[in-house]
Amino acid sequence: MENKLPSAVESSLNTQGIQFNIYGRKQIEESALHQMYQAARLPISVAGALMPDAHHGYGLPIGGVLATKNAVIPYGVGVDIGCRMALSIFAVKGAVLNQKPGFFERILDEQTLFGSSKQFDRSPDHxxxxxxxxxxxxxxxxLHTRAWKQLGSSGSGNHFVEFGIVKIEEKDSTLGMPAGEWLGLLSHSGSRALGAKIAQHYTQLAISTRRLQGxxxxxxxxxxxxxxxxxxxAAMNLAGDYSAACHELIHxxxxxxxxxxxxxAVQNHHNFAWKEIIHGEELIVHRKGATPAGENVLGIIPGSMAAPGYIVKGKGAASSLQSASHGAGRQMSRRAANESITRSAMKxxxxxANVSLIGGGVDEAPQAYKNLEEVMACQTDLVSILGSFQPRMVKMDGH
Known part of the structure; x- marks a missing residue:
């Protein structure tokens, strides 16, 4: 199969953009708002929303949701295609983490592999x-050989695997777990080099074809x-399946x-595009750093490495295109965090917070993130909370 591109045509933004809802506007930086307003002016845009954890990205802002007509924006999906949250809950009391901390820390360190260029010597079967x-x-x-050798590994940046305590206040028929504090394993990572290469390749094809300015x-x-x-x-969906396979093998x-x-087991992904019916019409819904929140759809919204996250159930709100935030969201860029947060302050x-960290840098320090409680308060119409996850032992890239 060979790429047969149409003749390149210089495209332009509409003078007037579509209307879209903004959640938690006070805590969203102006550059992210500007990016969303730009996306709203695309001739293919039909509907949109901006989540309360939004911050600046490439193309769509992180936390941007955009529905388009018969068109997909590679940078509207993002570089880490199908980036995923996966939670396993065990029928073991969470107190076991305090009783045998060394055991769980050792397993976390020995059974995971992190780093943008890291790969296994022996490829797992899947x-x-x-x-x-x-x-x-x-x-x-x-890309096949490298993808195979990275299968079951995690990337860098904000990717993690962590043990923690799942707290369920009262039994919920959706989860099927009794009230209590249970051992949980939570992972966050995506499609590794496979997704990044797909994003870069098709973004360049799109740029050369559409010829948008600036x-x-x-x-x-x-x-x-x-x-x-x-x-x-097709490649995007493959990367999504690959990301799911990575989490399956990790857990x-x-x-x-x-x-x-x-x-x-509770899972959801972001940095993806879906075909969905909006107002009776099939559209392409991009969720770049946004959690699917259709009616009764389960998801996980994490905090920082020190702050609890939440297990949620979507309410199917049309106003947000059935979406919610994908986390607390950054309040500092990585550069700003590296320049203003000391390792001693992070420690x-x-x-x-009674959290032990393996790896991780100050760019991922708790202080670099927004307050998740404030973010959740902005989206009570979008999701209901079923339980919480408090990190106890966190593994990230780095030494």
Whole structure:
């Protein structure tokens, strides 16, 4: 299969943008708002929303939700395609983390692999690596070996695997867990180099085709009837399946190491695009750093490495395009955090929260993130809370 691109045409933004709802406007930086207003002026835009954890990104802001007509924006999905949250809850009291901290910390360290360039010497087996797209799309062929060697690993940045305590106030039929404090394993990572290469490749095709000017070029799109658009859509879904497989292997390996099987599993992903019916019309809904929150759809909204996150159930709000925040959101850029937060200050915050950290840098310190309680207060119409997850032992990239 070869890319057959249409003739490049210089595109432009509409003078007037579509209307969209903003949640938690007071805590959203102006640059993120500007990016969303730019996206609203795309000729393909139909509906949108901005989540309360929003901050500046490439193309769509992180926390941006945009519905388009028959078109997909690679940077509206993001670089880490299908970035995922996965939670396993075990029928073991959470107090076990305080009783055997060394045991759980050692398992967390030994059974995970982090780093943007890291890969296993021996590739694990998984059906996702037999997907025909690896062999039908020329661009994906040379990514197959590296993707296989990174299967079951985690990236850098804000990716983590952590043990913590799942607190359920009262039994909920959705989770099927009794009230109490239970051992939980939470992971956050995406499609590794596979997703990044797909994003970069098809973004460049979109930019060269649409020829948008200035910063808006990062919002360049591909129509689904174009061969490049159809290819990207297929590759994006492959990256989403690959991300899910990574989490499956991470949780399976750690569960085996601790000698327990999870009784409840909750997962959701962001940095993705879905075909959904909006006002009776099929549209492409991009959620870049936004959690799907359709009616009764389960999700996880984490805090920082020291702050509790939440297990949530979507309310299917049309006003947010059935979306919610994907976390607390950054209140400092990585550069600002590195320049203003000391490692000793981060260690103190972790000590006060009774959290042990393996790896991680000050760019991911708790102080770099917004207050999740304030973020959640802005989206009570979007999700209901079923339980919480308090981190106790966190593994991230770094030394």
């Amino acid at each position: 059906a996702v690596m037999d997907n025909r797209l690896f062999f039908e799309i020329p661009f994906l062929k040379y 910063e808006s070029k990062h919002l360049s799109w591909l129509y689904l009837e174009e061969e490049a658009g159809a290819e990207y859509w 399976k390996k750690i569960a085996k190491a601790i000698g327990e099987k999870p009784v409840v 103190l915050a972790l000590k006060e």
